[in-house]
Amino acid sequence: MKPKRTRLPGITLRDATASDADAIMRLLADVNPDDPEAFEGARPGLEMPQSGPLSHFRVLIVVAADGTGRPVGALLAGAPLWLLEHESNIDDVLLEALIARVGIITAVAVDPERRGSGVGAELVRHAVRRFTRAGYGLLTLNTLPALESYYQHLGFTIMDDLIVNLDDGRMLGQRWGDTRVAARALDRHTAFADVPGLGSPVVSGLLPGSRVPRGAYFDGEKLCN
Numbered sequence: 001m002k003p004k005r006t007r008l009p010g011i012t013l014r015d016a017t018a019s020d021a022d023a024i025m026r027l028l029a030d031v032n033p034d035d036p037e038a039f040e041g042a043r044p045g046l047e048m049p050q051s052g053p054l055s056h057f058r059v060l061i062v063v064a065a066d067g068t069g070r071p072v073g074a075l076l077a078g079a080p081l082w083l084l085e086h087e088s089n090i091d092d093v094l095l096e097a098l099i100a101r102v103g104i105i106t107a108v109a110v111d112p113e114r115r116g117s118g119v120g121a122e123l124v125r126h127a128v129r130r131f132t133r134a135g136y137g138l139l140t141l142n143t144l145p146a147l148e149s150y151y152q153h154l155g156f157t158i159m160d161d162l163i164v165n166l167d168d169g170r171m172l173g174q175r176w177g178d179t180r181v182a183a184r185a186l187d188r189h190t191a192f193a194d195v196p197g198l199g200s201p202v203v204s205g206l207l208p209g210s211r212v213p214r215g216a217y218f219d220g221e222k223l224c225n
């Protein structure tokens with residue numbers, strides 16, 4: 001991607017390269033101060049050549065740069081790795097289908113001196129556009145309570161559990177212990193359906209044939225209508 005101007009004076013967005021790695025790691029160290037090296041695992045991805053559908057195959061690493069080209073914000077997103085460890089033993093075909101449709105923002109951070117001027121919002125909105133263009137149906141992230149309203153402001157719905165209706169009537173649910181989920185539907189097929197019997201909305205229509213039928217309810221085991 002060519003550097004892209006934003007509405008913010010002097011701030012451009014561009015796909016990260018290997019030479020941005022140290023700056024990105026410095027910025028992302030603020031996401032989890034208890035574990036400042038939490039995102040070091042993203043370095044090898046940055047060594048990869050840039051190629052679609054995102055910036056580095058199924059990973060998106062974008063920097064916001066100031067007028068001198070210095071990174072002042074970074075966003076890291078990619079595949080929902082929690083699916084690989086899911087207790088329901090998802091088969092490979094379903095796993096591939098989901099990985100092609102669900103993106104997750106793993107981290108976003110802005111230089112403390114530039115916070116509050118819209119850089120974070122530009123990065124998140126950019127990620128929404130990139131995942132949408134790449135054919136994804138859902139973008140999620142995990143958020144602490146302090147940032148829930150921030151992500152709501154950016155069009156995300158906050159939920160306790162991420163529940164996805166599958167194409168065979170089954171549902172896939174995931175809950176994180178310490179955070180809630182922020183999710184945003186990216187295309188006209190995908191929507192959030194309120195289902196009696198469930199405490200969180202259900203992601204409907206993400207996969208072909210997975211729309212939640214009107215009047216559906218959860219009987220404690222499965223979706224019925």
Ligand SMILES: CC(C)(COP(=O)(O)OP(=O)(O)OC[C@H]1O[C@@H](n2cnc3c(N)ncnc32)[C@H](O)[C@@H]1OP(=O)(O)O)[C@@H](O)C(=O)NCCC(=O)NCCS
Nearest residue numbers: 030031107108109110115116117118119120121146149150
């Ligand atoms: C969270 C973070 C990325 C936000 O970036 P930012 O550039 O400061 O945020 P923005 O300036 O884009 O804020 C956009 C809007 O959200 C609002 N906002 C900012 N922080 C907010 C918060 N904690 N709660 C609610 N709204 C918030 C702003 O007021 C602004 O509203 P406006 O558009 O109506 O003026 C930044 O504070 C940061 O780097 N924090 C440390 C790392 C971190 O915690 N990352 C998130 C977890 S991955």
